[in-house]
Amino acid sequence: MTRRLTTIKDIAKALGISVATVSRAMRDTYDVSAETRKLVLDAAAKMNYRPNFNATGLVKSGTHKIAVIIPAITNYYFSTVITGIQEYALEQNYQVMLYLTNDSAYWETKVVRELSLSSVDGLLACITYETADFSHFEELVEADMPLVFFDRVPESIKTSVVVQDDYTGACMATEHLIAQGYSKIAHLAGPPGLNLTQQRLQGYLDTLKKHNLESYGVIHSGFSDENGRQDISILFHSASRPDAIFSVNDRKGFGVILWLREQGIKVGEEVGVIGFTNDPTSKIISPSLSTIAEPAYEIGRKSCEVLIRHIQKQSYPTQEISLPTELIVRESTQR
Amino acid sequence: MTRRLTTIKDIAKALGISVATVSRAMRDTYDVSAETRKLVLDAAAKMNYRPNFNATGLVKSGTHKIAVIIPAITNYYFSTVITGIQEYALEQNYQVMLYLTNDSAYWETKVVRELSLSSVDGLLACITYETADFSHFEELVEADMPLVFFDRVPESIKTSVVVQDDYTGACMATEHLIAQGYSKIAHLAGPPGLNLTQQRLQGYLDTLKKHNLESYGVIHSGFSDENGRQDISILFHSASRPDAIFSVNDRKGFGVILWLREQGIKVGEEVGVIGFTNDPTSKIISPSLSTIAEPAYEIGRKSCEVLIRHIQKQSYPTQEISLPTELIVRESTQR
DNA sequence: TCTGGTTTCGATAACGTTCTCGCTACTATT
DNA sequence: AATAGTAGCGAGAACGTTATCGAAACCAGA
Structure with missing residues (x-):
């Protein structure tokens, strides 16, 4: 009825040797002769042996598992x-x-x-945009659980973090809009609690100031294209209309382009739009969306690498890694 | 140095009772008095106790884990x-x-x-489009590992499967094209090895036959928009141009629309295009893409439900579940 | 006061590994 | 030939939990 798997004991019994020897033969060759080792390995293969991770994890505390906690995966960046x-x-x-x-x-x-x-060796997390209280993470840190944040990181907890350079990216986006001749620039920002939101906002503000321009509006909201539609419609119903939009991400930029198109406003020529992410859809939408490309794949690899370093050496120093972004010019910022 | 977690023993020692009592108090109240139970629970909370899944998994063989094996997650359907x-x-x-x-x-x-x-209780899988040899899955089945396939399922292995109704969906797509007045219909199909490809192809062919129409071409290739571009360009350089395209998925449909647009061919009016998936980008692309919506979220839930049933009752009969699709009409099939 | 039945709890053996000893047998050294 | 050293292996404990069995304590009925 319940499936019975071959264990190390079965192999020992079949070969007439002790479990200790089998265990040793299984991993390092140290302290076992070459022939018994071969005997054990052959038997293991024949009997279709698979190690029981519960048992190994129990004795040497350390499962080879990491947990990834992430808001969603149904978008380009997270996936x-x-x-x-x-x-x-x-x-x-x-x-x-x-x-x-x-x-x-x-x-x-x-x-x-x-x-x-006890079931994971470490944790990779990207926080919710709602999260204000971080005590659940702090408990983990106290228990010495290796923890690395990426993309959305809390400022109060001192752990390693891996992010893209949000500030410089926002500067590049704003610089680009200005270079293209737009001067009435508004920013559709993300949820205010996120440091990513603050970084991009600051990059936008600082770049405006550098060029002696003033902001034509900042609206905080969520990350969806629907949020983009709502925000742009609010901006265009106000007294001072912007002639360019810097959106905190691409999806919101899609909403902006769609809304402008519906209103008969020419994107690029009349109103410039730039996003952040480099979602593949930004190439598909018409006009195509200029954007700041994030190194999403590299952020994933790097944060995992840092985490595993922390797991393997508890003395590994806390890292704050910021990966560069890149300006990608498309139609939505062409006059 | 290595983190030391509070165990059931620590609680027992702190309270001066046996580990067995603590263990019992932790789960069902059976065989323990209400007061000791409360004592244990309070102590556990205070000492920040977390159960060790390796230990429980070892004694009652059963980790509460399932493995999901999937080709990718960077697209709407899979994510x-x-x-x-x-x-x-x-x-x-x-x-x-x-x-x-x-x-x-x-x-x-x-x-x-x-x-x-031993580290998972069951497996949820969606096969590669390359996979031709299924012996690695068959070994699992022989070892009585609960296994459920979704979306892309091998025909040779007798396990539960959860899919969308690909055949009927393809029929609906083709019927719709015909109803809109298109008659020279071609199909951009998926990789030939997949049963999903075969089902959608068959639905297309059967519907054409029902209306006494003949196929204006079938091309097998991958699922990317780049594949779509290549395939449509081949079709349009042949002698008999189609006036409508049924694409095996939306991403390929995006490639088709983009290519047609570049060639100055009016999508919808001149050439109808319909996809399959209902990727959010199909609303964003211009003209928007008609499609057959797949119940992706439901397929995920349902396949997980079936798997857990199998895990909990080894006598649970093999299921073959097919979830309905839905026609979504947009601009790309409007004259 | 004795019997029988509950209720509540403790000892102890499992689960499948790894790890620490220690033992044997063989080889090398003097 | 006696000793030291080493290679190869086994016995047993340990990891944290659950399960089985039985023991104590209590209560009711007579």
Whole structure:
């Protein structure tokens, strides 16, 4: 009825040797003769032996598993980050457990709290835009659980973080708009609690100031294209219309382009639009969307690498890694 | 140095009772008094106790983990399926381990073979389009590992499967094109090895036959928009040009629309295009893409549900579930 | 006061590994 | 020929939990 797997004991019994020898033969060749080792390995293959990770994990505390906690995966950025994480983890023989918070602080707390500390070696997290209280993460840090944040990082917790250079990216975007001759620039920002939002906002503001321009509006809202539509319509119903939009991400930029198109306003020629992410859809939408490309895949790999370093050496110093972004010019910022 | 977690023993010692009592108090109230139970629970909370899943998994063979093996997650369909899986799993207190094969049969085999049979309770898989040899899955079935396939399913292995109704969806797509007045219809199909490809192709062919029309071309290739561009250009350089395209998925349809637009051919008016998936980008592209919507989220939930049923009752009969699709009419099929 | 039945708890053996000893047998050294 | 050293292996404990069995404590009925 319940499936019975071959264990190390079965091999020992079949070969008439002790379990200790089998165990040794299984991994390092140290302290076992070449012939017994071969005998054991052959028997193991024949009997279709697979190690029981519960048992090994119990004795040497250390499962080869890492948990990834992320708001969602149904968008280009997050799914690409996960791909990077997954690939690096697999290369290093670590396995990935996936937890989706759906951008709910409640679920995030629940998932983190219920996470068995003994079932993973470390944690890779990207916080909710709701999260204000970080005590569930702080508990983990206190318990010496290796923890690395990426993309959306809390400022109060001192752990390693891996992010893209949001500030410089925002500067590049704003510089580009100005260079293209736009001067009445507004910013559609993200949720105010996120440091990513603040960085991009600051880059935008500083660049305006550098050119002696003033902001034509900043609206904070979510990351969806629907948010973009709403925000742009608010801006265009105000007294001072902008002639360019810097959106905190591409999806919101799509909403802007769609809305402008519906209103018969020529994107690029009349109103410039630039996003952030380099979502593949930004090439497909018409006019195509200029954007700041984020190194999503690299962020995934790098954060996983840092985490595994922390797992393997508890003395590994805390890292703050910022990966460069790149300006991609398309139609939406062409006069 | 290495983090030391509070165990059931620590609680027992602190309270001066036996580990057995603590263990009992932790789960069902059976055989323990209400007061000791409360004592234990309070102490556990105070001492920040977390159960060690390795230990429980060892004694009652059964980790509460399922593995999901999937070609990629950087597209709408797969990421949505995963979201459904994840949500249902979490509701049922199961944890999800994610494995990406990157559509490589080699990696798929490697991942499945190295998967410790004892570290997961069951497996949810979507095969590579390369996979021709299924012995790595068959080995799992022989070892009585619960296994459910979704979306892309091998025909040779007798396990539960959860798919969308590809055949009927393809019929609906073709019927719609015909109803809109198109008659020279071609099909951009998927990789020939996949049953999903065959089902959609068959639905297309059967519907043409029903209306006494003949096919204006079938091309098999991959799922990317680049594949779509290449295929449509081949079709339009042949003698008999089609006036409508049924694409096996939306991404390929995007390539078709982009190419037609570049050639100055009016999509909809001159050439109708319909896809399959209902990727969010199909609303964003211009003209917007008509499509057959797949219940991706539901497929995720349902396949996870079936898997957990199999895990909990080994006598649970093999299921073949097919979820309905829906026609979504947009601009790309309007004259 | 004795019997029989509950209720509540403790000892102890598992689960499948790894790890620490220690023992044997063989080889090398003097 | 006696001793020291080493290679190869086995016995047993340990990891944290659950399960089985039985023991104590209590209560009711006679």
